[in-house]
Amino acid sequence: MALHRVAVLVGEQTAAFEFGVLCEVFGIDRSAQGVPTFDFRVCAEDPDRPVRMPNGLSLTVPFGLEGLEGADLVAVPATELREFSPVLLDALRRAHAAGAIILSVCSGVFVLGAAGLLDDRDCATHWMNTDELAAAHPRARVNRDVLFVDDGSVITSAGTAAGIDACLHLVRRELGAAVATAIARRMVVPPQRDGGQRQFVDLPVPACSSDSLEPVLTWMVTHLGEDQPVRELAKQAAMSTRTFARRFVAETGTTPARWLSLQRIHHARELLEESDLSIESVARHSGFGSGALLRHHFTRQVGVPPGDYRRSFTHAG
Template identity: 65%
Template sequence: MLRTVAAVVMDSVAPFELGVLCEVFGVDRTDDGVPEFDFRVCGEHAGRPVRSGVGMLITPEHGLDALADADLVAVPAHGVTDSYPPAVLDALRVAAARGATVVSVCSGVFVLGEAGLLDGRRCTTHWRHAEELTRRFPAAHVDPDVLFVDDGSLVTSAGTASGIDACLHVVRRELGAGVATAIARRMVVAPQREGGQRQFVELAMPECTGDSLQPLLGWMLENLDTEHSVADLAHRAVMSERTFARRFAAETGTTPGRWVALQRVLHARRLLEDTQLSVEEVAHACGFGTAALLRHHFHKLVGVAPKDYRRSFACP
């Protein structure tokens, strides 16, 4: 059971990424039905300030001994360097060896690598650091194209926002969908950017950066149960098919077909979690038409079958 969470800080810690851990695990949300976490900010020396990377001091209340009984040990982003305090690395090794879940946000994964915790494990980091992570820790299996990777007792994430995704995923995995959703609602972030298999991988889907297609995208989301050919969408957008395809890719990072399929899968996940609709009914509601087509796309994007996902993540 996830109850005690220890965040480890050293010189060059990134305050925002530390703040991600504080926000998910350190805020009292018991009035929303969220279990209270025993959240500890830990440093090599309790009460001794460490320097952040942006000109402020952060004073950890606890020393490394507070990692001894933590269920989850988290390392936020730090400046990437060739060495980290040996005492910190030893404490991380001990925590991992006794079975604690270890989480990193962004470049915090380099600390885990120096502690030897990445060998033979799947992991990720911010795309700017992926090549260096691969070079420095060749025994690790680095995937640079994902938001985060769940390798059981090791969870690593990419940039800041994906750190939120990873933390909410761990909450959902350990405490259920209801708790993760309650935290996400208070944070005003999406609670469902994760999936069900042990070694979780989800491709990042770039958000629309322009505004010319926003009305069309909104209409498509409201009409997922209908077919959307490129010709029809181009006509609605008052563009040629070629111009529309180029504009759509520029603003969403993908094709209309892939974008629609992803949105349908996301809608299917919500229905599987929140309703008692059969898989066939979910397929029709999402625009897939048949349960077989839903299963194909759902497994491709989420990694598990719809029924298995519902069994794991349906709200009680």
């Protein structure tokens, strides 16, 4: 489907930071970087009354609920409330029935639950809210171990960073890797953390939180086709092999071999989406060496073989 008109639905006690995440991904003109311009609308039940946010902030909203009409995506940021206006919930249900994708960030999932959009669906939220969500909406299948769940027309995410992941995942799903990467580059966040076509998106590899390994990580990504033994990487970092391995896990959340494999898979996905290279060529360019090895790792990580992935997600031509 197209992903052009994006409506953000806000109400009392909408969290400013999570609202800002949606504005950052969808509300900024990045056409100079090749990103399609979104028709971005912020909507509330009563646009004539400023929306009160936590910490004494308020938000003037330009659109009423009619702004949801014709939306390709309706996004709901986190909120401190648990009870919602029947009029607002009905507008959300109508938008979904009309074909809009519904995406929630963090506790915004409670709005979806109140609208009945989580019934018999898999969903995610912040780990602090999983028990509450499961109790409030027993028909929802709350997954406590993932950062976001893509259930097709409903995408739910955990905390703030996971909301960024979910938004970029949706952009990637609908508009391709190049667009998602362009947005991520401007936001200075990872363009695609671990996940993909599986219904549940696994816990991602965290971005490096320190500058100490950044040069090594950059070198690894720009030399995917080369062998990268830990002892050589440790030399680049001016560390012993043992210290490097321990520091790498502390800063990335995984081992060098696992991190490198994920980067190679990510690059293979981009090539499958954006080029007409053969599977063997994709394997060589992404560092797997052979099509057989690419198929093995790709299928295990993404859930489908490279050829099937290309047929579903190609944006070449």
